[in-house]
Amino acid sequence: MSCVNGAVPTTIIVAGLALAGYALLTTARNRRMDVILLAALGVLEILLLVQVGIIVARLAGGERPAGLATLIGYLIAMPLVPVAAAFWGLLERSRWGPAVIAVAGLVAAVLMVRLHQIWPVIRV
Amino acid sequence: MASPEPTASRPGSTRTGPGRVLIAIYALFALAASARAGVQIATKFGNAPVAYLLSAFAAVVYILATVTLAVGSPTARRIAVLSCSVELVGVLAVGTWSLADPATFPDATVWSGYGSGYGFVPLVLPVFGLLWLRRWTGWARTRRTIVPSAGDAGEAAGGGVDRGQGGGPGQGAEDVVADGGTQRGATPRSPA
Numbered sequence: 052m053s054c055v056n057g058a059v060p061t062t063i064i065v066a067g068l069a070l071a072g073y074a075l076l077t078t079a080r081n082r083r084m085d086v087i088l089l090a091a092l093g094v095l096e097i098l099l100l101v102q103v104g105i106i107v108a109r110l111a112g113g114e115r116p117a118g119l120a121t122l123i124g125y126l127i128a129m130p131l132v133p134v135a136a137a138f139w140g141l142l143e144r145s146r147w148g149p150a151v152i153a154v155a156g157l158v159a160a161v162l163m164v165r166l167h168q169i170w171p172v173i174r175v
Numbered sequence: 176m177a178s179p180e181p182t183a184s185r186p187g188s189t190r191t192g193p194g195r196v197l198i199a200i201y202a203l204f205a206l207a208a209s210a211r212a213g214v215q216i217a218t219k220f221g222n223a224p225v226a227y228l229l230s231a232f233a234a235v236v237y238i239l240a241t242v243t244l245a246v247g248s249p250t251a252r253r254i255a256v257l258s259c260s261v262e263l264v265g266v267l268a269v270g271t272w273s274l275a276d277p278a279t280f281p282d283a284t285v286w287s288g289y290g291s292g293y294g295f296v297p298l299v300l301p302v303f304g305l306l307w308l309r310r311w312t313g314w315a316r317t318r319r320t321i322v323p324s325a326g327d328a329g330e331a332a333g334g335g336v337d338r339g340q341g342g343g344p345g346q347g348a349e350d351v352v353a354d355g356g357t358q359r360g361a362t363p364r365s366p367a
Contacts, residue, residue, distance in 0.1 A: 150196045
């Protein structure tokens with residue numbers, strides 16, 4: 052169980068940073084958002100939803116963190132990040148669309164670190 | 176040259192191009208700061224009232240900046256300049272205050288230690304915001320006398336602004352041309 056808890060956030064951090072790197076490269080090359088970025092956002096979304104599922108399962112199992120309200124806020128905000136980024140990437144048909152996606156990748160990574168600070172049982 | 180159309184009343188210049196990245200980060204901070212301040216004030220206001228009230232104030236400033244940057248009308252831009260300025264003064268003042276008098280801040284705010292808890296993004300963000308606003312308003316002012324619908328022209332320029340906020344006004348004009356050629360085809364920008 053703890054192995055699974057640690058693997059998912061770590062994967063999200065790596066995926067988020069990789070996505071941010073590729074998106075910034077796209078911005079630097081003055082390209083718009085492409086299918087690869089959209090697919091990568093989809094993968095990130097799935098990973099974040101898995102993480103939300105793991106946390107909800109732990110909460111349902113009776114475990115409670117100190118900052119429950121903050122944690123619930125994170126559970127709501129986390130899956131919205133890739134969705135918002137994909138929406139803006141499709142809307143902004145210039146190099147700045149991928150730049151927004153890069154921000155989303157970094158945010159996903161930072162959210163995992165913060166999540167660990169809120170509830171240390173979620174190992175990163 | 177575009178004639179005044181209904182779209183001219185909706186100039187979206189500050190929300191396109193690099194502005195979209197700014198708005199994304201501002202929206203994130205608006206959400207994070209207001210959620211954080213809300214939780215802190217609701218659950219443990221007595222612990223650090225000054226810190227929590229400053230968090231709430233920061234949240235309001237971030238919301239104001241997000242909305243005004245997204246609206247992008249001349250009035251909204253003026254409010255955006257004001258809120259970015261307040262934000263910059265706030266992060267510098269609260270940052271200094273939190274270092275000089277840590278007893279007042281037993282719990283951190285967004286602006287404590289010049290935003291060190293948030294990777295110093297709160298310190299950098301208003302600078303980029305002001306540069307972005309200044310660049311765009313400067314461009315619009317020179318064009319407004321020539322093009323009646325500065326909004327439409329500004330929108331095109333907003334999408335073509337290159338290298339973020341760092342470039343000079345001359346570079347902006349060059350980018351409008353470069354972007355007009357590349358926007359549809361998504362081909363690499365011609366070396367300038």
